[in-house]
Amino acid sequence: MNPAATARHEWQLQVRDGRPVLAQPGAVELDIAAVGLSADLVDALHEWAEVCGSLSADGAAQRGEAVSRRGRRLAARMAAETGAEIVYRDPVRGHPIRLGGGARTAEPVPWGSGLLVSGIIAALVAVTLVVMTLGLAEVSPVLSVLVNLAVAAGLAPSVWIGRRTPVWRWVAFGTGAGICAAWCALLLGLLG
Known part of the structure; x- marks a missing residue:
């Protein structure tokens, strides 16, 4: 407690x-x-x-x-x-x-540079996952889905731990956003 x-x-x-x-x-x-x-x-x-x-x-x-x-x-x-x-x-x-008695006060949050780092990491993760999944889909669609889920499950603990660490939270947020963006892009690719 x-x-x-x-x-x-x-x-x-x-x-x-x-x-x-x-x-x-x-x-x-x-x-x-x-x-x-x-x-x-x-x-x-x-x-x-x-x-x-x-x-x-x-x-x-x-x-x-x-x-x-x-x-x-x-x-x-x-x-x-x-x-x-x-x-x-x-x-x-x-x-x-x-x-x-007050809330924890720390240094100010660097929103500009933090969001920039998150955006770069999100783009890298999304492009990597999409390229990897499309490459594996040519070999076996089931294998590509399993590998994509394994990568996301493997990154999940690090993202969860890093979300509260002052510097690494931006990398964690970018990784999570990149995974979500990749999945959205892949789902839209299946529809079109």
Whole structure:
């Protein structure tokens, strides 16, 4: 369950029994591992929680300040990864600090160059598929259909993974558009 997927609830990052948890006031408590954060952030949160547990035993002031700063940075990373508002409850001072809450903000989307890349990739994929399919259709129409489907099925996982990667999404969109354009051209070729 992703905190960003829920309605605008307030999530608090806390340490309970030596482990980091996300808690909603008076209701739900989630283990950090179940939230869908990156593995290195989950590991860092667990290390931080262990240090917080040992802090209450020795109570060194300088170490307490370092734990507070580290916790604020980890909560900020969590807010950035989830896009949700995280309330960091400082284990040393006990007061809450609100972090994040907006949608993820990244650099602006390069629409012009991105669409140009998508168009070039779409044209290359469409021409390649049409030429390959027409060449194989002379040998065996069934073979050409099977190979065309195999190529599309082989590209599908890469396109699906690449659709959210900032630079590669344009290549993924172009590949998907090229496959669709090739199929439309081949279907129109059968009709005419």
